[in-house]
Amino acid sequence: MLKNIWMNKKQRKMMGFSTVVIIVFIISLSFLLTQKGKDIVNTEVNNYLHEISQQTSYKVTQRVETNFSYLATLSNSLAYLDESAYEAYLYDAYEGGAFEWIGTVDHKGMLKVKNHPLKDVSQVTCVAKAMHGQVSVSDKLLKIFDEKGAVYAVPYKGKDNNISAIVGWIPPETMKLLLNTESFSGTGFSHIIAKNGDYILHSKNKNALIDGDNFLNTFQQKAEITSSMTFQKFCQDIANQKKGTITFKVNGDNMRTLTYTPLDNCDWYLLSIVPSTMYSQNIQNFISLAIAVLALGIAVVFFIFIAFLLYTSNKKNKEITNIAYIDPITQGFTQVRFEKELLDRAKDFVPYTFISLDLRKFKLINASFGSENGDKVLRHVYVCIKKHLAKDEFVTRVNADNFNIYLHTIDEGKIKERLHSIADEINKYNQERQLPYYIPLSCGCYIVKDDAQELIVVRDKANIARKTNKNIPNYYLSNIVFYNDLEHQMLLKEKEMENMMEKALDEEEFIIYLQPKVSLKTGKIIGSEALVRWDSPEKGLIPPDDFIPFFEKNDFIIKLDMYVFEVVCKILRKWIDEGKIVHPISVNLSRNHLHHPNFLEEYRKIQQKYEIPDQYIEIELTETVVFENLEMLKTIIDEIHKYGYKCSMDDFGSGYSSLNVLKEIPVDILKLDRVFFSSENDKRGEDIVETVISLAKKLGMETIAEGIETIPQVELLKSMECDAIQGYVFSKPVPVDQFETLVQDDPEMMSV
Template sequence: MKRWNKILIPIFFLLMIMASLFSVRSIVSMQGYAKLINYLGIVRGCGQRIAKLEVSRQPKDNLISYVDGILSELETGEGKYGLSPLHDKDYEQSLSKLTREWKEMKREIYQVRKGSDTKDLLSFSENFFDTANNTVFVAENYSNEHIQSFTRLSIILSVVAIFTWLCIVLIYFRNLFHLQRKNTNLESIAYRDDLTNASNLEKFRLDAEHLLASNPLYKYAFFHLDFQNFKYCNDIFGYDFGDRLLKQYAFYLSEDMNEGETFGRISGDKFVVLRRYNFREELLARQKAVDSRMRAFAMDSKEHYSLTIFGGICCAEDVSSDMEIDSILDRANFAQKTVKGQEERHYAFYTDSIREQMIEEINIQSRFNDAINEKEFLVYYQPKVNLSQGTFDSAEALVRWQTKDGNLISPAAFIPVLEKNFLISALDQYVFREVCSFLKKRIDDGLPVIPISVNVSKIQFYNPDFLHIYSDIKESFDIPDGLLEIEFTESVGFENTEYFLEIISRLHEHGFLCAMDDFGKGYSSLSMLKDMPIDVLKLDSLFFVNSRDSKKDLTVIRGIISMVKELNIQTVAEGIEEQSQVEFLKTIGCDVVQGFYFYRPMPSEQFSQLLSR
């Protein structure tokens, strides 16, 4: 029986497929025949219609073009009407005659339009009608013959279909076994992430529950991992690069997994990991090693992307033993959010204080829109002193949050929260508008003004509408060119140099000055500065704070500032608090100093008074 099944079933299914294909082809052919005959009828009627119109001196060139298109497609099979030529000798001869008579009829039409008598045209139209009519009959005969053939074959195929159905019934139980095996494969697919082939959240949850239950004597920790600003990575470098990062990170995590451990990708750039450990230091060391490999991969790629990864860790021993996996992951996520956006800390363990911190951050996030609308954010100004002149000739706009009850919230408390929740762009634009309003009022009052710099976050910079928004605000306040300076962090400049150069160039076209902020924090590359048309380079205080007693450091920094000045870039040292630092900066030729030694950030009213002296 099995032997016969192996022989008969393929034959029956092959016949079934052939029957299906033949039936489809038959239906399509019959539809094509009907369509072809219909268009032949149109040609037949149009011939007479055109002749009557020409006789009555009402030419219709579009109708002639219509007939031209149909006849051409009937001959070649190429055109917009979907007509296929019939491969029948009688039909081809009749169609050829019809085409010739149409050409003769068109020549007579043009003679009539020149003034010739219409009798010949009427005669041509009658001949054309007869030929078209005959062509229709030939096509109908051809179609009828094929329909009869189709009918006979359909009866035969119906009988084959009955036998095929009987065959399907006979092998029903065999198919059941096959379906069971296929369901097993589908179940495996349903638990895997398509892109990285890592476990999805459901599979990770099941595996984690099994591992915890099977290994009660082991200590386990849950990780919640996330890339910083991954959305903007996709927007700027493209989804192909983003996908490569995700697949490579999954590969590195898989290599790090030991027996009794698992990981998964739960969404976007978010990964979860379950690791065993003896000491918590092991957990950090292993994760840092994985992330170090990933950062090197991103930086060594042609995109030279500076990737930052943040992680939260929740140890199972720190929570209730009956807590669900999702709740433990939530706590790891809470921990991760407390460090996301920070430059120094990238990992955090969940503690009782984490939840309180998250509540405070949620409070900041929820109050933000109302604070913007009610102008609780205040712009402070910190003057910058020109060392050669001994007076300030520019300033930087900074932001403070003063609540309704008069309390000030530190920027260190709310800026990171706004950054990681993608709200910082709204604050950037708010500060920029306030600065423009401040300058506009002084200009209208005839009071002196100086250039003011405003900070632009990485998220704002990568906003496709950034340049359009800022130039529109500048123009709406009618601020003269050269009074507004845009500050970017150095990481923005070195992550995507080509895009950075394009934005700088377009900012200059709209009258903005451009500054690179925080130079010296780890991304610094003097060789790249020569290709960056920035106006100002701001040196971070850490860049020179320990250089006063070191001749070697003094030589290096003097060389850097000298080179930067050769590039016609103004140098600004920020965070200056001591006289010895000022003297050192004068010695090495620094242009401008900003810091508490000269001025602290001040409210706009106080700054306005200082500016008016």
């Protein structure tokens, strides 16, 4: 740039151009650039402060959760000890640990701690919560015996009826280790406060103003807020568990930036504070330097300014990178860094390929060789992928054994060649092994040619391609599927189903399977759910996941629902006429019916045609229907009840369920989705299930658990007083004749 300006001056012979004008121009330009630089620096400071706050918040939250888990473990252990051994056991448990003391609380709220007098703690909020079944930590430092500290309390669920809660006390000096994070060369620091502003922990940093026991009082007295935020709004945010940033002055000129963040599992707040003016002086020095070297020309000034910004930015970015951008296992990009690189390239968009890659059956490696060797495999895979990437291509480990790759290559053939080469590189180590152990890859590719697509959409399409097996010929070490292939095949498949569906309905290719519902009180079958399958002469048995979504999209589901309902009525009529045991059958109601007023009248006509008693019919509404139009749904449920049918909510918990909405919908039966039971030994999940069952009972609803596959799950649900179970543990969905055989002798499916 300097060269161009100098050439223009020579060519136009502007030797007489006023030095004063040049100086004014440079000063004005320097001023504008300096202001821009301040904005950039402020943004970087805020971003850095947010990263530090997140890290510190995570560390504090983890420590709180660890303390809760420790007390909960002790609580469970007491159930196996004699009462005489409690005190010694708890004393040994906290000796040398984070807790200064640990004691038990009886049902009267009396705290018992070894070497301490009995203490009434029934009015301590966190203890009261624990006595009522909720883990809790004090919202401020409490003085139980001699000093103030943090009080943790968890409920006691053992057999000893004399104990209600386990309580532990941690002194402030022990907790201060959580606030040893300083930043900006030791000038940044953090506090932890309660909602009312009382200090839980305060920094010992020399720049921290500690005056009294309440941060908000000190802040109001000594701080002058310079941002648009008001002190009242700041206090409201603290009270309402919101996070934010505020800038203020101390002693008239010490500008500081404060980020406030609520902590999980407690009513505490993390405050992170840094001096906002740290970089301002450097910028001022730069301006002086720019004026001093005016003779060297505009290019030199710009160069120094840019170099300064790069220096300060790189310095902070290096700290942020170490915290947030480096994967701890591969030492490569984290997902955050990967997405940032992609977003940066979106400004100058060029087509690219997004690849979702994972290692098939990686869990076997962890199970067979241990997680440490599993991590070595992940590092090996990362290095091999990285080796085959061009300069401006990159890879990240998203989670576990799942990797995302950004490639410039957009030719499908070349993409396959590159992925085959990566697979060969990963498995090359087998050449030196007598017994090879191959690591095959599953790859989903999406070629991005439209810069308007959001990153989350791009990633989802690549993931869909990876997870879908479309029988495309593949190299044995790398299964590669392109999203475009899926779209094309889906369109062909949907067109084929569209051509077949009317004929299939006319020729009764849609058949009904019944899955039993078993009472946990009697152990006997009390009903069933009608599930539809498509038995095509050309395609064989087609599962519902392949055709139901398409039928919902083209509204054919309405005809199919009516067909299923009529077949169910025929089955019930047959059982009644033959004098067999008759149980209610539930049928699913698609959301498409909601757009057709009075559709239930058609159901009523079919029921009356076959003279089916009302009590044998149950209508199931999926959770998604419930949340689409609540008012309309309440009207429909009233209509269902008017006809004498029962109404159930299916798949509760599969989406964004709300316990609050249960009181709004007068269903008779609540069916808990299999998602609640996908993880064994999930204490939090079990607590949620128990809460839902209890709430449903209070609202007069029956509860049925779906997708149950193991006897321990049955026993757990029985202890929670769930009414019935529907799942493979008793029977998979079976044809009608098999169901009739199953129920003909009214057998007990389980011992009660």
